[in-house]
Amino acid sequence: MAARPPRPLKTQKTKPVVRFRMRITAGETVAIGPGKIRLLEAIEETGSLTAAAKSIDMSYRRAWVLVNELNGSLKRPAVESAKGGEHGGGSQVTAVGRQLIEHYRTIEATAEVSCKAEIQALTRLLVEPAV
Amino acid sequence: MAARPPRPLKTQKTKPVVRFRMRITAGETVAIGPGKIRLLEAIEETGSLTAAAKSIDMSYRRAWVLVNELNGSLKRPAVESAKGGEHGGGSQVTAVGRQLIEHYRTIEATAEVSCKAEIQALTRLLVEPAV
Numbered sequence: 001m002a003a004r005p006p007r008p009l010k011t012q013k014t015k016p017v018v019r020f021r022m023r024i025t026a027g028e029t030v031a032i033g034p035g036k037i038r039l040l041e042a043i044e045e046t047g048s049l050t051a052a053a054k055s056i057d058m059s060y061r062r063a064w065v066l067v068n069e070l071n072g073s074l075k076r077p078a079v080e081s082a083k084g085g086e087h088g089g090g091s092q093v094t095a096v097g098r099q100l101i102e103h104y105r106t107i108e109a110t111a112e113v114s115c116k117a118e119i120q121a122l123t124r125l126l127v128e129p130a131v
Numbered sequence: 132m133a134a135r136p137p138r139p140l141k142t143q144k145t146k147p148v149v150r151f152r153m154r155i156t157a158g159e160t161v162a163i164g165p166g167k168i169r170l171l172e173a174i175e176e177t178g179s180l181t182a183a184a185k186s187i188d189m190s191y192r193r194a195w196v197l198v199n200e201l202n203g204s205l206k207r208p209a210v211e212s213a214k215g216g217e218h219g220g221g222s223q224v225t226a227v228g229r230q231l232i233e234h235y236r237t238i239e240a241t242a243e244v245s246c247k248a249e250i251q252a253l254t255r256l257l258v259e260p261a262v
Contacts (some may be wrong), residue, residue: 012233014158020242021152024254026143031257074256103253107246111151113244115238122234123155125205125227126162 004117005030018119020111022104030074036066037104043079044093044101052091067091076098137217144175147257151242153235162204167197168235174198174210175224183222198222205231 022035030036042052053063071077078097082090093101112119154164161167173183183192202208210230213221231244241251 016155016157016162018156019156021154022154022246022250023150024145024147024257025206026151031147032253073258075258076256091257100256103249103256107249107253110249111242111245115153115241118234118238118241119153122163122231123237125207125231125234126155126157127204127206 016123018112018123022107022110022111026073029069029073032070032100032104037101039063039066040070040078040093040101043091044082047092048091049079049081049091079115105109147254151245151255153238153242157204158203160200163231163235167201168232169195169234170197171201171209171224171228174222175229178221178223180210180212182221218222230232 021034024031038056038126039052039058042056043049046055049063049067050060057104061114071079074096076094076096078094079101081093081111086092128129152165155162169187170183170189174180174185177183177186180198182192184191198210201237202210205223205227207227209225209231211223211225213223
């Protein structure tokens with residue numbers, strides 16, 4: 001255990017990718033985070049919780065729990081399910097849900113732009129990608 | 132499965148907390164992320180990988196792997212271990228390691244400040260905390 005960790009080769013196979021993720025937690029629960037936003041976007045695209053879950057490789061059960069948590073964290077729901085038909089006749093992202101997606105994606109983009117110089121400084125400490 | 136999710140009570144126990152997390156990935160590996168930065172800070176405080184791991188409730192093995200990955204992602208190491216003595220005579224955060232911590236924490240703080248208005252708009256969609 002006393003040995004210094006072995007040094008890997010000092011090249012990377014791929015260019016470093018920077019990802020910002022924002023989470024808003026309330027107590028133990030993540031009220032809003034990347035998983036819920038991605039699911040919302042998928043529901044908006046597909047109009048169905050089943051199809052949305054499938055498209056992002058998430059179980060229907062998990063998607064249902066996330067939508068339930070999300071709606072419970074909001075004053076007004078982000079997703080509404082129609083009654084009747086296959087799995088309740090589809091699910092719709094509400095105006096509130098669309099606001100949520102837009103704010104979230106704007107925040108991520110703004111964070112990246114405003115931190116550009118610092119991110120570059122940090123990235124310069126990293127091993128250069130092997131081209 | 133067709134039922135609409137039950138609506139929880141529309142109050143939160145605690146005030147929402149916003150957390151930004153940045154990850155820089157290179158291929159499959161997270162080169163830099165919140166876990167590694169927290170570990171670096173703990174090593175700087177304690178001067179020992181064993182004590183650092185313990186202080187943030189991480190296994191020594193996991194801490195060792197993270198330090199190894201981190202050093203391997205950087206042109207020059209963020210952590211250096213002295214030879215001899217208990218677990219190699221302690222570990223030191225290098226000047227590069229300190230730069231890394233500072234850039235990372237500056238980026239988080241800058242992101243929060245620059246996104247303040249959008250975050251407030253988003254937070255207004257959430258259920259008010261019960262006071």
